[in-house]
Amino acid sequence: MSRQVVTSSDLSSTDFASEKEDQTSIAADMKSLFKLPVLIANAVPIFAGFWLAVYFTDASFAANFGIFLLTIIGSTLVMGGALVLNNWYDVDIDTVMNRTQTRPTVTGNIGLRTVLWIGVASSVSGIVMLAFTTLEAVIYALVGWFTYVVLYTMWSKRRYTLNTVIGSISGAVTPLIGWAALAPVSNIVPVMLALMIFIWQMPHTFAIAIRKYDEYKAANVAMLPVVHGMEMTKRQMVIYITCLLPLPFYLFSLGTAFVVIATLLNIGYFALAISGLFVKDTRKWADKMFMVSVNYLMVIFVVAIIVTGPWVG
Template structure:
């Protein structure tokens, strides 16, 4: 190898590294734009609703695989579209908050015009896919998308503490999307799934708001602990968690194992929440509550799927 070839190889090596970093940066930006953790977390309730509808209507997964794919991809696109539009609209407050300063809408890595286009395009594609399942599934997806984008993001989030209630509606329709792709939604099981997700999101969001109290206050976001204080927030958390207690018993068809595990999880969360009245470290307590809530909802919906597997129903 001649000396003249060495700089060329070094240049190519730097180019490869640079391209790798560019690709990695783009992936990171997209994860932040679409709030990857939130997006993935919404897929489980959609699938759980779909799965339970199959179970209770004695339908086959194999014969409905096309409907499942349309439901999962369609709902994921609609949710991604809503999250992108949320980032597009909230760029001013995201600039203030440390937890959101890395979003591509703030850094400028992705222009606001592109984000707006992506949000609208993904939403439209998602609705088209869902319309190939049932109109009712598309309707619930629209309720979630509309509620999140307009009454929550563009109206109540910055003005009123009940923004959490409005935001919880959009997050709670996900199992209804999955269920109604197979069966009508006005039935006990899907309604209870909606209520579990709706009520869960209240103390879950309050825990986040306590953790990020200073950031929300600096950004002027009307979260409950910022406007009403920690004492009121703690009382409301206990109240909402207590409201979860009767719900597993309305899901008796899922069996005793599910009801026992769900009840134990409710008791555990209530204990964690009540401990907030005696703690000297509110940030640590809020973090524990947040972690518990994430694991709580994951276990609850995974258990719904597990207890209805064929192996448990022979």
């Protein structure tokens, strides 16, 4: 009978593999806890707001780079803290919904008390950093945080279909934070961009609610399609996207190219929304609406940055 000999090198490689796996697991848990894709999506409008404030005030980005770092890191910490607290509070809902069952609050990989402290610490740290920019930026960040954590997560999400409207406020303040960190929000550009985000979030969230209808229903979350049905939800989406149509025409200060691109996006978005009133496979249509809405906002802000860059002259 042969005897297997375990050498020290075997143990070392095993320990290394285990340690690497643990690190990967921790990174995945933190990514899920902070909802990294959502965090990144919200950071882009903040950057755009700051960038546009530099452009319209004839300031120097390089000279204000320190303020920019405080703004982008501080606001990201505030948003991240809000998202973590949302995970902490919604653990019972996340346990029911398939798409959220891998979150560390559900799996138990990170204790709920720890999650609470992470959320609070991140939020406070972010506000402190923003306090070194301007009071106006802090106010917008606090409005976004309070709206998302208290008014949306803790109060309206489980009770009212208007939870989507309330939650949209938290996303809408992002370009205002970026702009206000450098200059007072007295220009129509950040206001219109904030309004675009606010309106856009309605059809975007409705598309998600249709795609995840069964999960929201099982978790007893008061989303519009769960409470009032698919047809009303699709009509609401058309109405909100219609409200987006005139907004680019208030932004001619960003240039004709921006207005044309934003208008074409709106027309395409509107046409797809209208088609939803006649489709039989609502879920498949909602998948298309979701993909379009995700890319819509990114294109709007990337184009706004590009057309105001120093390379345009």
